[in-house]
Every structure is written in structure tokens, then in C-alpha cells.
Amino acid sequence: MHELHNISPVDGRYAGITRPLQPFFSEYALIRYRVIVEIEYFIALCQLPLPPLKDISARDVEALREIANGFSEEDAAEIKKIEKNTNHDIKAVEYFVKDRLAQASLGRYKEFVHFGLTSQDINNTALPLSLKEAMEAVVWPAFTVLHDHLARLSDELLHTPMLAHTHGQPASPTTMGKELRVFYERFKKQFRELKKLPYPAKFGGATGNFNAHHVAYPDIDWVEFADKFTASLGLSRSKITTQIDHYDDLAALFDTLKRICTILIDLDRDLWTYISMDYFKQKVSSGETGSSTMPHKVNPIDFENSEGNAGMAAALFEHLSAKLPVSRLQRDLTDSTVIRNTGLAVAHLLISVKACTRGLNKISINKEKINQDLENNPAVVAEAIQTVLRTLNYPEPYEALKTLTRKNSIITKQDIEAFIDALNIAEEDKNRLKQINPFNYTGIIPKKIQ
Numbered sequence: 388m389h390e391l392h393n394i395s396p397v398d399g400r401y402a403g404i405t406r407p408l409q410p411f412f413s414e415y416a417l418i419r420y421r422v423i424v425e426i427e428y429f430i431a432l433c434q435l436p437l438p439p440l441k442d443i444s445a446r447d448v449e450a451l452r453e454i455a456n457g458f459s460e461e462d463a464a465e466i467k468k469i470e471k472n473t474n475h476d477i478k479a480v481e482y483f484v485k486d487r488l489a490q491a492s493l494g495r496y497k498e499f500v501h502f503g504l505t506s507q508d509i510n511n512t513a514l515p516l517s518l519k520e521a522m523e524a525v526v527w528p529a530f531t532v533l534h535d536h537l538a539r540l541s542d543e544l545l546h547t548p549m550l551a552h553t554h555g556q557p558a559s560p561t562t563m564g565k566e567l568r569v570f571y572e573r574f575k576k577q578f579r580e581l582k583k584l585p586y587p588a589k590f591g592g593a594t595g596n597f598n599a600h601h602v603a604y605p606d607i608d609w610v611e612f613a614d615k616f617t618a619s620l621g622l623s624r625s626k627i628t629t630q631i632d633h634y635d636d637l638a639a640l641f642d643t644l645k646r647i648c649t650i651l652i653d654l655d656r657d658l659w660t661y662i663s664m665d666y667f668k669q670k671v672s673s674g675e676t677g678s679s680t681m682p683h684k685v686n687p688i689d690f691e692n693s694e695g696n697a698g699m700a701a702a703l704f705e706h707l708s709a710k711l712p713v714s715r716l717q718r719d720l721t722d723s724t725v726i727r728n729t730g731l732a733v734a735h736l737l738i739s740v741k742a743c744t745r746g747l748n749k750i751s752i753n754k755e756k757i758n759q760d761l762e763n764n765p766a767v768v769a770e771a772i773q774t775v776l777r778t779l780n781y782p783e784p785y786e787a788l789k790t791l792t793r794k795n796s797i798i799t800k801q802d803i804e805a806f807i808d809a810l811n812i813a814e815e816d817k818n819r820l821k822q823i824n825p826f827n828y829t830g831i832i833p834k835k836i837q
Contacts, residue, residue: 397734404741405734411521412730415463420513421480422462423455424620429484429500431616437604440499447493454487477506503592503599507718511589511632514726516620518640519586521733529737533744534574538836541567544752545835548826549666550760550767557764559771560825563666563752568833570654577650581643585623589632590616594717630718634711641708644736648701651739655694658746662687666757667750689746696739703732761825766798771823772807779812800824 393399410416430451433443462483470479485497501509545564550557590613592598597609610626617624625632661667669685710725769788776784791806792798807820 395731397731397738401734401738404738407525408521408730408734408737411517411525412733415460416517417513417727418463418466418476418480419455419458420517421477421509422458422466422484424509424512424516425480425484425500426451426455427620428504428616429502431612431619432499432502435607435612437499437502437607440496443493443496447491450491451488451493454484454491475506477501477509480509503597503603505593505630507631508590508592510723510726511587512617512620512622514729515586515588515622515637518637518729518733519621521730526733526737526740529740529744530574530578533740533747534571534578536744536747537567537571537574540564540747541571542835542837545832547752547754547757548761548829549757550764550825557760557767559767560761560829562829562832563661563757565829565832566657568836570650570657571836573650574647577643577647581640581647584640584643585636586621586640587625587632587634587636588617588620588622589625589628591628594630595628629714629716631714631722634722638708638712641704641732644732645701645704645708648697648704648736648739651697651743652694652701655690655697655743655746658743658750659687659690659694662690662750664756664760665753668753670749670751687746689742689749693739693742693746696735696742700732700735700739703728703735707732758826764825765800765803766792767825768803768823768828771828772803772820775816775820775823776810776812779816781810781812 390399390402393402397405430448433440433448436443466479466483469482470476473479473482481501484500485494488494488497488500541564543564544567545562547563548560549563549566551559551561551566589595592600597613600607600609614624623636625636658667662669669687671685707725707729711722714722769792773784773788776787781787788806791802804821807817810817810820
């Protein structure tokens with residue numbers, strides 16, 4: 388049980404949740420994506436065609452792609468073994484690909500593997516590609532499930548009146564569905580922004596100027612070639628760079644993911660509070676234990692788990708977005724070790740999203756408690772009364788209601804009605820004011836989502 392020995396909980400305790408991310412962010416995955424980029428680059432040179440590669444056939448291209456498509460753990464282990472001698476991870480990948488070309492009877496072309504490139508042309512293409520494909524295959528589906536569940540719950544409770552609490556105090560009524568709709572809309576906006584952002588690639592040689600490419604084949608438009616090549620992978624090439632990508636586009640992605648984490652934390656805390664107020668009940672399994680010593684307890688652990696992991700993800704995304712765009716002159720190595728933690732940040736985010744979704748699946752509305760709080764706080768219609776009185780040109784209505792509602796004793800429905808009866812206004816206006824209550828003073832409710 389290797390999960391028991393892993394240092395990070397994302398690969399230990401939460402391995403069952405994060406396992407779908409392994410094909411994108413593990414050491415094996417990083418090596419595999421590097422091989423993919425090397426192979427696809429070589430194929431692109433063949434299809435240009437670069438003069439020495441003009442005789443590469445369609446069958447040869449198919450054989451080349453099979454090196455990447457059939458990449459195995461044994462292949463990755465072989466590359467790690469080569470790296471022990473080279474002490475350079477990308478050079479180990481280059482030697483591996485060259486060896487595979489030789490095995491496919493294409494050894495005479497092997498010196499055009501990694502032609503004109505620097506390590507970061509591979510890394511700054513492989514890593515964004517792995518992030519893009521992880522988002523599409525794993526994270527977006529998890530986001531969609533959470534978003535859809537919020538939509539259903541919001542629609543279901545759209546007309547369930549509820550006492551609002553501003554500054555922790557009873558406030559003008561709202562509905563539970565509308566309050567959940569706030570989070571639905573916040574997520575929706577960030578998801579929309581996230582989908583607009585490009586996944587960048589750096590591809591331009593040792594210092595970003597295609598020096599080696601240009602000196603070897605000055606008649607080829609290498610800028611156009613690199614743009615088309617990276618676009619074929621679904622990436623957007625950073626045009627002017629040093630040896631490494633400037634990471635501004637990745638920083639924008641990480642900043643947006645950080646905002647999503649912040650919204651998750653806000654949602655988790657609100658749901659936790661509603662549960663503590665008994666506005667939501669939690670469904671539990673028969674064998675589930677809430678507390679090791681207090682048998683009656685059912686703890687909101689899913690929302691607590693979600694909040695904690697969203698906080699971890701946000702902290703990592705914050706560091707990634709702040710550190711990666713900063714490099715000494717044309718490059719230093721600090722980005723290399725930091726960017727490897729992208730998968731860790733995404734893993735904590737995935738754990739958070741899954742935990743929040745799990746918590747949402749366990750809650751059910753407790754209308755009895757919600758209605759009781761509305762009944763016990765008739766004073767919250769004071770805003771409505773004083774506002775209507777303003778339309779009737781009643782003198783100092785706010786001050787009159789303030790005197791009524793801030794007295795030390797509890798304000799009852801009868802107190803409100805007595806206040807209205809004492810007003811010097813028409814009977815029809817008094818009757819209109821008496822119709823206002825905490826259950827119907829909920830304002831304009833948004834339309835259903837679904």
C-alpha cells in the first residue's frame with residue numbers, strides 16, 4: 388500500500404481522488420510529455436520539410452508517433468537511468484528518442500532530434516500541454532458537477548424565504564436559493580474567464596531568437612514554423628522571450644484558479660455556518676461516526692475538508708503566479724523546481740471541489756428552523772415600512788422605526804401592527820403595510836437557471 392508511505396497527502400490519504408491527475412502531473416507524465424514534444428517537433432521538421440528529412444515517409448511518421456503513443460513506465464525508467472549518466476533530464480529524453488529512431492531504422496536522421504532547441508523549448512511546451520489536458524480531462528468535469536449541483540439546489544430553494552444575516556445580525560429576508568445563486572454566478576464568471584486564457588508555449592531556441600535555426604537554415608521562416616507547431620498542440624506561443632517563457636499567461640491562469648479557490652472557501656464557510664444554524668440537515672451513512680467521543684454529532688467535515696484544501700491550492704497558485712514570471716537576466720533555474728508543483732496545486736483544488744460537491748449531496752433544507760427564525764424576527768420588515776412611509780411623505784420615518792425596533796424588549800408582530808395603527812396615514816396604506824411580513828419581503832428573486 389504505497390499510499391501509506393507517500394509524504395504528500397495528495398498521493399497518500401487522497402490518492403483515490405487525485406489518481407486521475409497522475410497521467411498529467413507525475414514524474415512519469417512529465418517525461419512522457421517531453422517525449423511527445425520531441426517527437427512532434429521532429430515530425431514537424433519532416434513535414435516542413437527540412438531538406439535532410441524530406442525522404443521521411445508517412446509510414447515513418449506513424450512509427451515515430453508510436454514511440455510517444457506507446458510510451459510505458461519501462462520507457463520512463465530507461466530515461467531516468469540515462470539521466471543518471473547525463474545528469475540532465477532533457478538530454479536523457481533526447482538520447483532516448485534518438486535510440487528509438489535507430490530501432491525504427493531511422494538512425495541516420497537522429498541528429499535532427501532536438502535540432503536547434505534548448506531544454507526550456509521542451510519544458511515550456513510539455514508542462515503547459517500537460518496542464519491543459521489535465522484541466523480538460525479531470526478538472527473541468529469536476530467543476531461542471533459542482534456547478535450543476537449548485538444550479539439544481541439554487542433552483543429548488545429559489546423561493547424558500549430565509550432570514551438574512553449581515554454582520555451576523557438579522558437582516559432583510561432573502562431566499563436560500565438566491566444566496567446559493569450568488570456562488571453559482573461567481574463560479575460561472577471565473578470559469579468563463581478561465582476558458583478565455585491561453586496555455587502558453589515558449590519555442591525559440593537558446594535565448595529565444597532562433598539563433599541556431601536561423602544560422603543553419605536562414606531561408607526558413609522559423610517564427611511562422613514555431614507558431615504553427617505550438618498551435619498544433621493547442622498552445623499559444625509566447626512571441627518574444629528569453630531562454631524561458633516569461634510565464635505571464637500561466638500566472639494569469641493560476642491567478643484565476645486562485646480566485647476560484649477563494650470562492651470555494653467562501654461557499655464552504657457559508658454552508659458550514661448554515662449547518663451550524665440548523666438551516667441545513669446532513670444525511671449520514673449508518674456506519675459513519677461524527678465524533679470519536681460524542682455520539683450525537685454529525686460534523687460538516689466535507690466543507691471543512693474543502694476549505695482546507697482550497698486554502699492550500701490558493702497558497703500554491705499564489706506562489707506560482709508570483710514567482711514564475713521573475714527570472715534573473717535570460718534565465719535562472721528557480722522556475723524549474725517551482726513549476727513542478729503545478730500538479731500539487733491542481734490536486735488540492737480537485738480535492739476541494741470534490742469535497743464540496745460531496746457535502747452538497749449530503750444536505751437537505753430544514754424549513755422548520757428557517758421559518759421559526761423568520762417568525763421570531765418581525766422587526767426585519769422595518770426597512771420596508773420606513774421606505775413605504777417615505778413615499779407617503781411621512782416625517783422622519785427611519786427615526787420612528789429606529790425608536791421602535793431598538794428598544795430592549797423583543798419586538799413582536801403585535802408591536803409592529805400597533806405601530807402601524809398609530810401612524811397618521813390612510814387606512815388603505817396601513818393595511819398595505821400590515822401585509823408585509825418576513826416571509827414575503829424577499830425582493831426580486833432571480834429566474835431559475837435550469
